[in-house]
Amino acid sequence: MQTLANWDGGPGPWILFFPLIWAAVVIGAVTFLRRTVRRGRGGPWRPVDGGRPAGDSPLAVLGRRFASGEIDEDEYWRRLSVLAEQFGRPGRTSTA
DSSP states (O other), X not given: OOOTTOOSSOSOGGGGHHHHHHHHHHHHHHHHHHHHHHTOTTXXXXXXXXXXXXXXXXXXXXXXXXXXXXXXXXXXXXXXXXXXXXXXXXXXXXXX
């Protein structure tokens, strides 16, 4: 009977199969974890905008404050123009 304990012919090349399987499992786990951690704790399916969730952008916060009535329309347009200057996004200009 040919077993691993019988060293006459050696175990053969099939013995490399198990370390290759473990290497694939470890590489897969590391890849998955790196992709998940890099995008935040929400996982790879979470939408991001420059490392920040899309709903937390300054324009989104400004829009929410205007919609909830915290600021009036004049204040909204004034702050929007400041954000447009700072971030290079086109804002509404008063030409009329």
